[in-house]
């Protein structure tokens with residue numbers, strides 16, 4: 001239809017938009033820092049997860065294979081503290097909140113390719129640290145903890161824009177044994193009662209940052225295309241990941257593009273557990289359809305903060321309803337369509353308007369994934385549907401509008417596109433389900449003749465059964 005624009009994304013490191021040029025030409029590899037599973041995932045987390053999921057959908061629409069990795073931090077100070085406070089095994093905390101995370105992202109329609117957990121990668125983490133020690137980037141303290149020596153890495157602070165050492169201090173609790181206040185732990189010696197793993201430096205557990213360097217390279221290789229997370233992670237987490245990875249792999253840049261999502265805020269505050277202002281995703285998903293939340297997240301540019309108010313979610317709900325109704329209307333028009341159709345000049349004008357919507361939609365997403373602009377294009381589409389196409393349902397107009405709406409919905413993941421064949425309603429679905437079960441039983445017992453009769457009788461009503469092994473699905477087709 002028209003040449004696709006190149007995809008540009010803002011890179012936090014160079015503070016500029018960069019053209020996406022995947023290291024492997026057809027595949028974009030994305031790593032996103034995922035949840036520390038010590039509490040329920042909240043709608044702030046949801047924003048970050050949905051943005052990268054939509055980006056992934058857009059990249060696959062543009063013809064790329066996308067590999068999307070999100071880590072699960074299942075060993076961490078916060079988890080240990082919570083286990084101690086509640087007098088529970090840390091693993092049961094991890095299990096509970098990992099389950100909560102999976103349920104939430106499943107409902108939100110987010111599909112991730114790998115979800116590596118820290119506790120499954122301890123051996124690799126130890127090997128990574130050993131090599132950093134061998135290369136002179138890390139040192140072992142008397143306690144058995146291992147620290148990264150920031151002064152050995154020449155480019156520290158550039159990602160976060162903290163070029164002055166004065167602003168690098170971190171992990172103040174280890175000041176007593178670190179060479180410099182800004183060195184950070186790669187391995188933490190275990191205190192009594194804490195979970196631990198054996199290591200060449202004694203019992204302990206990984207520091208926070210090392211896991212992401214190890215697990216990203218394990219699943220994506222020593223260099224990859226996009227590293228994501230929220231802006232809250234730029235310092236120290238991503239600064240540290242970058243330092244230790246570039247030191248380890250001897251590559252520069254380690255990742256091509258650093259992307260950061262703005263925080264979900266409540267007034268001026270970040271939504272976070274420590275500020276006690278969170279709305280758990282599981283609660284929000286009881287109140288709002290997943291697609292409403294997704295549209296709400298995407299109606300503001302991903303780099304800007306998004307302020308939580310119920311009114312703004314209700315606005316997104318209105319848009320959601322408009323999208324679903326327009327889609328239903330177009331499907332209905334398509335079904336009832338009579339041939340032949342002749343396109344007059346007025347129709348051609350509308351077709352051109354539709355084409356412009358499509359061009360604007362793609363342009364917006366290609367320019368730093370501008371979802372609000374893309375939604376503005378979709379809003380124009382809705383205008384055309386209700387102003388013109390509804391009263392003038394020519395084949396080309398309806399099918400083009402449906403195609404654009406379907407494309408946009410693919411990226412936003414807003415609503416389920418119910419296929420026409422479920423139109424007959426819930427009751428028919430149930431009856432067919434029952435018949436399918438009966439037929440399965442018949443086939444199990446070798447009574448294929450009756451099973452076949454059911455199938456051919458249903459065909460007369462425009463229902464085609466499709467067998468795959470003992471499982472059967474159905475679609476509606478033209479009556480025979």
Ligand code: AMP
Nearest residue numbers: 033034035036044048229230263264271
């Ligand atoms: P956490 O479990 O807090 O480490 O966060 C998991 C992911 O969610 C990280 O990529 C964070 O940057 C992101 N995140 C945490 N809080 C928020 C928030 N309020 N708004 C947007 N993203 C967030």
Ligand code: ZN
Nearest residue numbers: 033034212237
């Ligand atoms: Zn990380």
